[in-house]
Amino acid sequence: MxxxxxxxxxxxxxFFVLFQKQSENIVAGARAFTDLLEHYTAVPEQVQCIKAxxxxxxxxxxxxxxKLNQTFITPFDREDIHELCGTMDDVIDLIDAAASxxxxxxxxxxxxxxxxxxxxxAAATVEVNSAIHSMESPDQALQRVIEINxxxxxxxxxxxxxxxxxxxxxxxxxxxxxxxxIFEVMETAVDKCEDVSxxxxxxxxxxx
Amino acid sequence: MxxxxxxxxxxxxxFFVLFQKQSENIVAGARAFTDLLEHYTAVPEQVQCIKAxxxxxxxxxxxxxxKLNQTFITPFDREDIHELCGTMDDVIDLIDAAASxxxxxxxxxxxxxxxxxxxxxAAATVEVNSAIHSMESPDQALQRVIEINxxxxxxxxxxxxxxxxxxxxxxxxxxxxxxxxIFEVMETAVDKCEDVSxxxxxxxxxxx
Amino acid sequence: MxxxxxxxxxxxxxFFVLFQKQSENIVAGARAFTDLLEHYTAVPEQVQCIKAxxxxxxxxxxxxxxKLNQTFITPFDREDIHELCGTMDDVIDLIDAAASxxxxxxxxxxxxxxxxxxxxxAAATVEVNSAIHSMESPDQALQRVIEINxxxxxxxxxxxxxxxxxxxxxxxxxxxxxxxxIFEVMETAVDKCEDVSxxxxxxxxxxx
Numbered sequence: 030m031x032x033x034x035x036x037x038x039x040x041x042x043x044f045f046v047l048f049q050k051q052s053e054n055i056v057a058g059a060r061a062f063t064d065l066l067e068h069y070t071a072v073p074e075q076v077q078c079i080k081a082x083x084x085x086x087x088x089x090x091x092x093x094x095x096k097l098n099q100t101f102i103t104p105f106d107r108e109d110i111h112e113l114c115g116t117m118d119d120v121i122d123l124i125d126a127a128a129s130x131x132x133x134x135x136x137x138x139x140x141x142x143x144x145x146x147x148x149x150x151a152a153a154t155v156e157v158n159s160a161i162h163s164m165e166s167p168d169q170a171l172q173r174v175i176e177i178n179x180x181x182x183x184x185x186x187x188x189x190x191x192x193x194x195x196x197x198x199x200x201x202x203x204x205x206x207x208x209x210x211i212f213e214v215m216e217t218a219v220d221k222c223e224d225v226s227x228x229x230x231x232x233x234x235x236x237x
Numbered sequence: 238m239x240x241x242x243x244x245x246x247x248x249x250x251x252f253f254v255l256f257q258k259q260s261e262n263i264v265a266g267a268r269a270f271t272d273l274l275e276h277y278t279a280v281p282e283q284v285q286c287i288k289a290x291x292x293x294x295x296x297x298x299x300x301x302x303x304k305l306n307q308t309f310i311t312p313f314d315r316e317d318i319h320e321l322c323g324t325m326d327d328v329i330d331l332i333d334a335a336a337s338x339x340x341x342x343x344x345x346x347x348x349x350x351x352x353x354x355x356x357x358x359a360a361a362t363v364e365v366n367s368a369i370h371s372m373e374s375p376d377q378a379l380q381r382v383i384e385i386n387x388x389x390x391x392x393x394x395x396x397x398x399x400x401x402x403x404x405x406x407x408x409x410x411x412x413x414x415x416x417x418x419i420f421e422v423m424e425t426a427v428d429k430c431e432d433v434s435x436x437x438x439x440x441x442x443x444x445x
Numbered sequence: 446m447x448x449x450x451x452x453x454x455x456x457x458x459x460f461f462v463l464f465q466k467q468s469e470n471i472v473a474g475a476r477a478f479t480d481l482l483e484h485y486t487a488v489p490e491q492v493q494c495i496k497a498x499x500x501x502x503x504x505x506x507x508x509x510x511x512k513l514n515q516t517f518i519t520p521f522d523r524e525d526i527h528e529l530c531g532t533m534d535d536v537i538d539l540i541d542a543a544a545s546x547x548x549x550x551x552x553x554x555x556x557x558x559x560x561x562x563x564x565x566x567a568a569a570t571v572e573v574n575s576a577i578h579s580m581e582s583p584d585q586a587l588q589r590v591i592e593i594n595x596x597x598x599x600x601x602x603x604x605x606x607x608x609x610x611x612x613x614x615x616x617x618x619x620x621x622x623x624x625x626x627i628f629e630v631m632e633t634a635v636d637k638c639e640d641v642s643x644x645x646x647x648x649x650x651x652x653x
Contacts, residue, residue, distance in 0.1 A: 098442035108316070108524070133401050193549050202410035202618035206417070209622070234514035306650035316524070341609050410618035414625070 044096065044104050045164065051089045051117045052154075052161040058082045058124040059154040059218075063147045065128060066139050076128045083125035090118040105232050113232070116224040120154065123218035127211060134207040142191045146184060146215050153180040153222040160229050167233045177226040184219035188212050252304065252312050253372065259297045259325045260366040266290045266332040267362040267426075271355045273336060274347050284336045291333035298326045313440050321440070324432040328362065331426035335419060342415040350399045354392060354423050361388040361430040368437050375441045385434040392427035396420050460512065460520050461580065467505045467533045468570075468577040474498045474540040475570040475634075479563045481544060482555050492544045499541035506534040521648050529648070532640040536570065539634035543627060550623040558607045562600060562631050569596040569638040576645050583649045593642040600635035604628050 058079055065075040093114045097103065103110055130136070160173035191212050199205055266287055273283040301322045305311065311318055338344070368381035399420050407413055474495055481491040509530045513519065519526055546552070576589035607628050615621055 094439070095442070098439060098445075129397070133397055134404060135401075189545070189549055193551075196550060196619065196623075200619075202622065203404065203408075203413060205619060205622060206410065206413060207404075231510070231514060234511070237514075302647070303650070306647060306653075337605070341605055342612060343609075411612065411616075411621060414618065414621060415612070 044093070044110065045161075047089055047093050047096070048113065048117070048161050049158075051086065051093070051114065052158040054082055054086050054089065055117060055120045055124070055154045056151075056158045058086075058121045059147070059151040062124050062128055063144065063151050065131070066144050066147050069139055073132055076132050079125050079128040083121050086118055086121035090114055105236060109228055109232050109235075113225065113228045116221055116228060117157070119221040120157070120218055120225065123214055123221060124150070127214040127218065130207070130211050130214065134211075136207065136211075140191070140195075140208060142187065142194070143211070143215075146187045146191065146212065149180055149184045149187060150215055150219050150222075153177055153184070153219050156180065157222050157225050160226060164229065164233070167237065170229060170233055174226040174230045177222055181219050181223040184216050188216035252301070252318065253369075255297055255301050255304070256321065256325070256369050257366075259294065259301070259322065260362075260369040262290055262294050262297065263325060263328045263332075263362045264359075264366045266294075266329045267355070267359040270332050270336055271352065271359050273339070274352050274355050277347055281340055284340050287333050287336040291329050294326055294329035298322055313444060317436055317440050317443075321433065321436045324429055324436060325365070327429040328365070328426055328433065331422055331429060332358070335422040335426065338415070338419050338422065342419075344415065344419075348399070348403075348416060350395065350402070351419070351423075354395045354399065354420065357388055357392045357395060358423055358427050358430075361385055361392070361427050364388065365430050365433050368434060372437065372441070375445065378437060378441055382434040382438045385430055389427050389431040392424050396424040460509070460526065461577075463505055463509050463512070464529065464533070464577050465574075467502065467509070467530065468574040470498055470502050470505065471533060471536045471540075471570045472567075472574045474502075474537045475563070475567040478540050478544055479560065479567050481547070482560050482563050485555055489548055492548050495541050495544040499537050502534055502537035506530055521652060525644055525648050525651075529641065529644045532637055532644060533573070535637040536573070536634055536641065539630055539637060540566070543630040543634065546623070546627050546630065550627075552623065552627075556607070556611075556624055558603065558610070559627070559631075562603045562607065562628065565596055565600045565603060566631055566635050566638075569593055569600070569635050572596065573638050573641050576642060580645065580649070583653065586645060586649055590642040590646045593638055597635050597639040600632050604632035 061075065061079050061082065065072065065079070068075075093110070097107065097110055097114075156173045156177045160170045160177070163169040163173065192209055195205055195208050195212075199208070269283065269287050269290065273280065273287070276283075301318070305315065305318055305322075364381045364385045368378045368385070371377040371381065400417055403413055403416050403420075407416070477491065477495050477498065481488065481495070484491075509526070513523065513526055513530075572589045572593045576586045576593070579585040579589065608625055611621055611624050611628075615624070
């Protein structure tokens with residue numbers, strides 16, 4: 030596996046450059062989302078910034094798909110490139126979906142615990158980014174994969190607790206509908222980080 | 238790419254005939270769904286007709302899968318045939334799921350804006366059908382793909398507006414639960430039209 | 446097709462042993478879930494037992510993925526092994542998700558009809574297990590596939606009826622939110638049994 034990246038043709042390296050752009054974009058999205066929740070002023074403008082990152086993600090995804098369709102020899106399995114690119118795109122889409130709901134649902138104040146969940150999401154994106162950047166060092170990348178799994182379990186636990194609290198504390202069903210969905214979309218974003226890490230693990234093991 | 242279809246064996250042509258049957262079935266489903274909403278009389282009977290189209294779709298899907306499993310040389314990648322067929326089946330399943338909810342939820346009257354959303358869905362199915370029928374003319378097919386992307390953005394915008402209005406105007410949480418789901422199922426049907434168009438684009442680029 | 450399994454290398458047989466462990470684990474999960482509903486005492490403990498089965502399923506899934514990545518010649522298509530393993534894992538995940546909601550949502554009593562739906566789910570898992578155990582006898586396996594399709598239609602019908610009753614009988618929107626989700630998660634578990642059966646059918650037809 031040593032020299033996995035080095036064995037690649039120059040043009041194959043471009044795939045990794047694009048994956049890194051994609052994972053850095055996800056980190057930026059999750060950070061902007063935590064910022065939004067922590068300050069919660071100028072909400073429509075901040076949501077608009079996250080939407081711009083989502084568009085940026087679409088652009089990179091499209092570049093990768095176009096490159097994939099035009100490249101005969103790819104650095105690893107075609108379907109894994111497709112999956113890696115698609116799951117990273119899902120992460121930024123879900124961050125945008127969560128953010129836009131604060132405007133759409135006219136959320137006046139942030140429920141306690143929401144920021145805790147967003148920090149786990151942000152940590153998961155940082156690990157995804159590290160894993161993508163260390164794909165040529167399998168041991169390091171696999172450490173990141175393990176950490177992403179741990180963060181996914183943590184986000185699952187936090188999300189369940191937040192929803193249980195929601196039903197216990199809030200008697201307004203409309204608030205329950207809105208917040209339950211926000212928590213679930215955030216948790217699904219972390220699930221997708223785990224999907225990314227599963228593809229990375231699989232690529233590394235196949236090429237070991 | 239010119240002569241892409243012409244290069245195919247006679248039996249491969251059958252795949253395209255089946256795809257065309259499937260896309261025509263989707264157009265019929267979306268048209269019946271808009272009819273249902275525009276007249277909104279004899280609702281259970283109209284919903285039953287859409288259910289029949291969904292069964293018809295299952296039948297065609299099953300024929301394609303059987304053919305795929307028995308054919309050694311396919312006109313394009315086996316997994317793309319599977320994906321194309323599966324996503325078109327999803328479209329008709331979701332149209333049926335949306336329609337059946339009007340009976341299941343005893344919906345008495347159609348909320349304003351619902352027909353607008355169903356027209357975007359119907360337009361997207363017409364474009365999917367055109368794209369499938371023009372796969373041998375890549376430039377034309379790619380024009381349809383671009384139009385489907387535009388319609389998906391539009392349906393997304395309409396759906397968000399309708400849900401925001403729902404929360405603003407309706408104070409009955411039960412109505413919110415029912416209509417939110419109906420709008421989301423309709424929007425997901427348009428998403429699936431975009432998934433179909435992504436497979437078409439990918440098939441065309443690979444065979445260019 | 447006769448002798449399909451017999452033609453396999455010893456190490457390939459291990460895949461089938463792992464699939465059988467996975468399908469037996471699903472049967473155990475669905476049975477424990479029906480038990481939970483039928484007695485509905487010591488609920489947190491019973492939910493904990495189902496969670497343990499879900500962890501067990503993760504363990505087996507991980508073993509299959511690891512084996513898949515390290516095996517050069519597989520008994521059938523690599524992507525079908527991945528799909529078979531992934532969909533079986535989805536079944537136990539959804540059974541666990543349904544079970545955990547009874548604790549999370551502090552459900553005091555079981556609504557009529559819930560056990561009926563859980564019995565259809567349990568029957569579907571028994572059929573999946575039979576299909577997995579009879580993959581070397583295609584005719585028997587295909588009979589199981591047909592039966593799973595029938596059970597999925599039945600679960601769909603029951604789920605729709607239960608949700609319609611829920612909206613008709615219950616005026617508390619919070620109860621509607623909770624039970625609608627529980628029914629939908631249970632129905633999705635049966636859908637996933639059908640996904641498993643589709644992969645089995647496809648593997649059998651390809652190798653016929």
